[in-house]
Amino acid sequence: MELWYTEEHSENARFSIRVKRQLFSGKSPFQQIDVFEAEEFGRFLTLDGLMMLTQKDEFIYHDMIAHVPMATNPDIKRVLVIGAGDGGTVRELVRYPAISSIDMVEIDRMVVDVSRKYLPFTACGLDDPRVHLYFEDGLKFVRDKSSQYDLIVVDSTDPFGPGEGLFTKEFYGNCYKALTDSGILVNQHECPYYDGYAHAMKRAHARIREMFPVAKVYQAHIPTYPSGHWLFGFASKKLDPLRDLQEEQWNALGLETKYYNTDLHRGCFAVPTYVRRQLEEDAHA
Amino acid sequence: MSDQNRAPIYEALRQYASNRIVSFDVPGHKQGKGNGALLEAFGAKCLSMDLNSSKPLDNLTHPTSVIREAEQLAAQAFGAAHAFLMVGGTTAAVQAMIFHCCRPGDEIILPRNVHKSAINALILCGAIPVYINPGVHPRLGISLGMSVSDVRRAIAAHPKAKAVFVNNPTYYGVCSHLEEIVRLAHASGMRALVDEAHGTHLYFGEGLPLPAMRAGADMAAVSMHKTGGSLTQSSFLLTGPSVDGEAVRQIINLTQTTSGSYLLMASLDLARRELALSGRDTFRRVKRLCAYARAEINKIPGYLAFGSEILDGDRAYDFDATKLSVHTLDLGLAGIEVYDLLRDEYGIQIEFGDIGNILAILSVGDRELDIERLLGALSEILRRFQRDPMNMIQQEYIDPVVDMPPQKAFYAPKRKLPLEESAGCVSGEFVMAYPPGIPILAPGERITQEIIRYTRYAKQKGCVMTGPKDIELKFIEVVEMSLWSCGIPKSIVKTRDFPSG
Numbered sequence: 052m053e054l055w056y057t058e059e060h061s062e063n064a065r066f067s068i069r070v071k072r073q074l075f076s077g078k079s080p081f082q083q084i085d086v087f088e089a090e091e092f093g094r095f096l097t098l099d100g101l102m103m104l105t106q107k108d109e110f111i112y113h114d115m116i117a118h119v120p121m122a123t124n125p126d127i128k129r130v131l132v133i134g135a136g137d138g139g140t141v142r143e144l145v146r147y148p149a150i151s152s153i154d155m156v157e158i159d160r161m162v163v164d165v166s167r168k169y170l171p172f173t174a175c176g177l178d179d180p181r182v183h184l185y186f187e188d189g190l191k192f193v194r195d196k197s198s199q200y201d202l203i204v205v206d207s208t209d210p211f212g213p214g215e216g217l218f219t220k221e222f223y224g225n226c227y228k229a230l231t232d233s234g235i236l237v238n239q240h241e242c243p244y245y246d247g248y249a250h251a252m253k254r255a256h257a258r259i260r261e262m263f264p265v266a267k268v269y270q271a272h273i274p275t276y277p278s279g280h281w282l283f284g285f286a287s288k289k290l291d292p293l294r295d296l297q298e299e300q301w302n303a304l305g306l307e308t309k310y311y312n313t314d315l316h317r318g319c320f321a322v323p324t325y326v327r328r329q330l331e332e333d334a335h336a
Numbered sequence: 337m338s339d340q341n342r343a344p345i346y347e348a349l350r351q352y353a354s355n356r357i358v359s360f361d362v363p364g365h366k367q368g369k370g371n372g373a374l375l376e377a378f379g380a381k382c383l384s385m386d387l388n389s390s391k392p393l394d395n396l397t398h399p400t401s402v403i404r405e406a407e408q409l410a411a412q413a414f415g416a417a418h419a420f421l422m423v424g425g426t427t428a429a430v431q432a433m434i435f436h437c438c439r440p441g442d443e444i445i446l447p448r449n450v451h452k453s454a455i456n457a458l459i460l461c462g463a464i465p466v467y468i469n470p471g472v473h474p475r476l477g478i479s480l481g482m483s484v485s486d487v488r489r490a491i492a493a494h495p496k497a498k499a500v501f502v503n504n505p506t507y508y509g510v511c512s513h514l515e516e517i518v519r520l521a522h523a524s525g526m527r528a529l530v531d532e533a534h535g536t537h538l539y540f541g542e543g544l545p546l547p548a549m550r551a552g553a554d555m556a557a558v559s560m561h562k563t564g565g566s567l568t569q570s571s572f573l574l575t576g577p578s579v580d581g582e583a584v585r586q587i588i589n590l591t592q593t594t595s596g597s598y599l600l601m602a603s604l605d606l607a608r609r610e611l612a613l614s615g616r617d618t619f620r621r622v623k624r625l626c627a628y629a630r631a632e633i634n635k636i637p638g639y640l641a642f643g644s645e646i647l648d649g650d651r652a653y654d655f656d657a658t659k660l661s662v663h664t665l666d667l668g669l670a671g672i673e674v675y676d677l678l679r680d681e682y683g684i685q686i687e688f689g690d691i692g693n694i695l696a697i698l699s700v701g702d703r704e705l706d707i708e709r710l711l712g713a714l715s716e717i718l719r720r721f722q723r724d725p726m727n728m729i730q731q732e733y734i735d736p737v738v739d740m741p742p743q744k745a746f747y748a749p750k751r752k753l754p755l756e757e758s759a760g761c762v763s764g765e766f767v768m769a770y771p772p773g774i775p776i777l778a779p780g781e782r783i784t785q786e787i788i789r790y791t792r793y794a795k796q797k798g799c800v801m802t803g804p805k806d807i808e809l810k811f812i813e814v815v816e817m818s819l820w821s822c823g824i825p826k827s828i829v830k831t832r833d834f835p836s837g
Contacts, residue, residue, distance in 0.1 A: 190708045194715050195635070216705055221682050221712035228719055 056087055056095075058102055060277040061245045066102075068092060068275075074169050079161035081213040086169045092275060094170060096137055098162070099212055105275050106172060109139050112239075113173070114311040115271045115283055115319070117143035120202050120235045122301040122316055123285075123292045125149060127201040131229065133189035133217060135206035136162030142176035144204075146306055153182045154200075156193075158213055160186045190216040196229035203230060205238035210251045218251060220258045227262045227288075236286040240268060243326045244278035252282060256330050259286045267292060268330060269319040271310070282326070293320060340413060340612035344405040345605040348393055349385045349598060361388050362595075387598050396421065396596035397589050406605045413612040414539050414558070415549045416574035418581035420588055421604050423596045426533045427453035428588070429557035429573040431460065433529045436555070436579075436587045437499040438463035441741070445490045446501035448736070449479040449774045451531055452766070454501060455742060459779065462743040466494045469733045470503075470774065471651040476642060476663050477692040479774050480651040481505075481512030484520070491524050499527040502553075505534050505545060507688065507773070508695060509659030510652050514551040522552070527579075530556040536564035537658060537699070540615025541623065545654040554579050563658070563699040566607035570600040610700070622658050622698050629660055629698075629707050636715050638667035638722060660696040662714075668723025670798070674714075677721060682713040690770050691798065733774070734790060737782040739818070745780035750813040752806075755791065758783045762818035766803030769794045775803075783814065 054070040068089045075086040085097045093106025104112065117140055121127060128151045132140055136157040144153055155177075157163055163184065166174040176182065185192060189205070203226050210218035217238075226236050236259070241252040260266040263286035273281045285292045298313045322330075359366050368375035368383030375383055389395040394403040403421065410419035422429045430453045438444050440462030446454060447470045458465055468486045470479045487500060500521040505511045518528040530548035532538070536558050538547035548556035556574045560566040575584055611618075633641040640663040644655045664674045675689025688695040696710065739745075739762045750764040760783065767777040769791070776787060776794075791809065795801060801809045 188705065188708045190705075190712045194708075194712050213705065216709050216712070219682065219709060219712070221709060221716045224716040224719065225712055 056089070056097070058097075058100065058277075061247065064245070066275070066277070068095070075165055077161060077165070079159050081159045081161075082208075084159075084161055084165055086165060094172075095275070096166065096170060098208055101209065102275050103208070104137055104139060104170075104173065106170075108274050109137075109173060110308075111271050111273050111310045112276075112281070113139040113143050114308050115269070116140055116204055116206055116237055116239065118301075118306075118308060118311040119269060119283070119285060119292060119316060119319070120204070120237045121147055122297060122313060123287075123290055123295050124201065124233060124235060125297050125300045125304065127235070128152070129200050129202075130154070131156070131193070131196075131200045131203045133193070133203065133205045133207065134158075134214065135204070137166045137170055138163070138174035138177045140204055140206045141179070141182055142173055145176040145179040145181065147304070150181060153179075154185060154192075155182060156185045156187060156189045158186065158188050188216065190219070190222050190225065193222070193225045193229050196225075198229070198231050200229050201231050201234055203234070203236045205236070207239060209241065209248070210255075218255050218258075220261065223259050223262045223286075230288060232288055233290055234288055235290060236263065236284070238284045238286075240282035240284040242276060242278045242281055243323075243329055244280055248277055249329060253329055253332065255284065259284055263287060265289065265291055267320055268322060268326070270322055270326075271319065282322075285320075293317065339409060340609060342405075342409065343602070343605040343609045344402040344409070345394075345598065346602045348402040349387065349602055352387065352392055353384045361390070363388060382599065385598055385602060388595070393598065396423070396601065397592070397594055398585075403601065406601070406608075409612075410572055410604070410608045411574070413608050414547075414572070414574050416556075417577040417579065418575045418584070420573040420575075420585065421596070421601050422571040422573055422588070422592070423569065423600045424571075424592055425569045426531075426557050426559040426562075426571040427451075427456075428592060429571050430454050430531055430533075431457040431591065432573055432584065432588045433555045433557060434458065434463065434499075434501070435461050435590070436584050437527045437529065439498075440743070443494050443497040444499050444501055445487065445494065445497050445526075447482045447503050448733070449506065450501065450503055451533065452768075454531065455766070455775070455778050458742045459746045460743070462741055463498075464741050465738060465778075466490055466497060467736050467738075469735070470506075472733065472774070473646060473652070476646070476661075477690070478508045478510070478661070479506065480510050481653060482517065483650045484513050484516050485650075487517050487520055491520055491526065495524060497526055499529050499554075501529045501531065502548075503531050504548065505532075505538075505654075505656045505659075507534060508661050508693070509534070509656035510646075511545040511654035511656065513650065513653040514546055514548065514553070518552045527555065528553040532556045533559040534562060534659075535656070536560050536562060536611075537615070537619050537622070538656070540611045541619030541658070542616060543623070544619065544658070545656055549574055549576060552576065555584075560604055560607055563697065564607050564611055565700040567600050567603035570604045570607075572604065618700050619658065622700070622702065625702060625704065625707055626658050626660050626698050629696075629711065632711050633660075633662055633714060636711075636718055638718050638725075639664060639714060640666065658698055660698055662694050662696075663692055664694060665692050665726045667718060667721075668725050669717070669721060670726070672800075673721075674717060677717050678710075678713055682709070682716070684710055684713055686710075690773065732790060734776070734784070734786055736775075736778070737784070738780055739782045740780045740815070742778060742780045745815050749816040751816050751819065752811050752813050755783075755788060755809055755812045758812055758814055759785045759788060760818075760821060761814035764813040764815050765805065767791065767809065767812070768802045769799040770802065777803075777812075780815075782818075783812070 095105035207217040208214035242248040365371040434457040521528040630641040671689040671693040678684040763777040
């Protein structure tokens with residue numbers, strides 16, 4: 052007998068992983084949550100059937116969403132993380148001694164509970180004393196905040212489920228208000244290849260650009276995400292991720308990473324021509 | 337509640353489909369087989385139910401089986417003696433109420449902020465309106481309900497009127513003292529008719545204003561599609577025990593289609609079932625969402641999400657807490673500007689915006705996540721677009737002078753005059769100003785200096801004028817024969833000479 056997990060990357064393209072066993076299956080008020088174990092990728096978490104992370108390649112995503120902003124401003128003290136219930140993003144952030152507090156806002160408590168139990172390799176940072184967990188809608192949490200975060204990380208699901216509010220103009224505007232003058236907003240920015248994802252990617256970029264004077268996109272290669280080519284958004288009120296990169300300061304921290312390094316930091320903002328066009332296209336949309 | 341889990345029309349449609357009946361009748365698309373584009377757009381299941389009247393499916397104009405059963409179940413669910421399925425919108429239900437009660441020349445008492453469908457019904461049937469001032473909330477600029485003492489005075493002055501017509505609740509959720517108005521009407525032998533277009537949920541929720549049938553009204557037009565979850569254009573007409581149901585059906589059949597849509601009828605059937613079975617929980621949730629949204633909006637400076645604090649025991653006797661209305665002038669933005677910003681900037685479509693307020697409708701289909709988006713967008717509008725606070729325009733109510741029945745004025749030969757020179761003439765047109773959505777003129781009413789002056793003021797203050805053929809309202813069509821009574825002005829322009837645009 053064979054058991055396969057399959058995700059439809061588009062209506063006409065599928066991605067499958069042979070599953071050894073299923074560790075958890077449950078339905079929260081927000082979504083279907085499943086954890087599997089596979090030979091090729093170790094344990095992996097899916098929400099509403101969509102791949103969130105695998106044990107083998109999650110380091111790529113979490114390195115890139117955390118270290119790119121931190122190397123741009125290693126003095127970041129107060130951080131807001133939205134989504135990220137698996138804990139991987141927080142695991143990377145708590146490695147910075149300069150960070151004084153991390154508010155993590157996850158709408159679905161069950162994702163955190165399941166991750167603590169089945170995905171200790173990502174959830175391990177959640178018990179750091181600087182981390183404060185809030186189980187509510189990120190859009191709601193950020194609405195009444197003003198100039199109090201140096202970094203906001205939006206580690207959300209795709210914009211077609213409970214995460215849809217985190218791709219809206221009102222959300223990006225509320226984030227702008229919640230950030231300090233040197234504040235940075237980093238978000239998972241979908242994939243440029245398949246049409247459905249690319250559309251969401253273009254819309255998100257157009258909305259962020261409308262709100263923030265600095266709005267750039269960087270990339271990473273994540274084998275288990277649709278097309279394997281994934282984007283992140285970097286937006287800020289004044290800091291530029293290339294001009295303001297604090298290479299020496301960051302390297303002096305001596306953090307060991309598996310994907311990120313400061314050379315890659317310079318390179319990852321160089322996106323392919325078709326992606327650059329997609330991002331420019333929307334200027335007229 | 338025994339049979340409320342049944343949906344006879346829907347069940348008959350399913351049965352019909354499973355019998356695989358070969359169709360040599362209308363509609364010609366034959367369950368979509370004849371129109372691929374339609375099939376692609378709406379889906380096979382939907383088109384398989386777009387059928388024609390036949391023995392197993394009953395007939396809307398003379399129901400004897402499944403439609404009659406659906407009507408009985410609806411009557412039971414709403415606490416009415418009869419319920420009629422309406423496929424021409426609540427407009428058709430309002431018109432049927434008025435046609436049933438009024439003959440040409442009969443008087444009917446109604447609030448001035450009545451929906452246009454009621455005035456149109458007067459044009460069709462020749463009844464004569466007796467208007468009551470609904471009053472306007474001074475700060476919010478929204479029109480309210482009818483005062484009991486005004487109704488009593490109108491009944492005393494027009495003892496031969498056939499009916500009292502009540503708008504309940506208003507668009508903004510304001511209710512009159514319905515029970516007392518019904519009592520006054522009945523005490524003088526008049527019918528009590530209720531336009532309940534915005535009140536379907538009152539029958540099913542808890543702690544909401546009194547619905548018409550429970551207040552003892554004779555007839556009520558219930559817009560099932562607005563807050564009840566059925567398809568657009570489907571609606572119920574409810575009648576009380578003293579109304580002859582078969583006579584009402586004859587009236588409905590005068591204007592209702594003989595090819596009633598089974599999609600609309602089945603949607604009424606299913607929506608009624610949902611409301612009867614779980615309406616109480618649904619509207620408890622809607623009320624909670626609304627209360628949450630109101631409280632959160634009131635924390636954002638510049639907005640006032642008003643509620644039962646506007647009640648005054650008379651014109652605002654009760655408030656429907658499922659309505660989310662927000663006053664925006666303190667933000668320096670007109671309601672209509674906030675309405676446009678929400679849609680154009682944030683992709684949020686709300687129901688309505690006037691000068692002072694916006695109105696969001698919450699009903700069976702709303703989710704917490706979407707409320708958060710509305711709240712997030714309102715707080716962003718404050719940050720990005722706030723200006724100096726604005727004042728509400730001074731509203732005044734001008735008692736209309738009804739010189740001739742609306743029907744006569746509507747069909748009479750007319751001339752086009754500059755509005756400024758039309759004092760003394762009888763209007764052939766509607767003029768409505770938003771806010772507050774109260775007609776300034778209706779066909780058959782005398783144009784006075786006071787009206788001309790007010791119109792000038794309202795236009796200058798940015799009110800939107802609707803109704804007249806000349807959208808700028810520089811000109812107005814008046815009843816030709818009324819020209820003699822005011823001395824014919826110099827600059828008469830015949831209708832056909834009037835430059836378009």
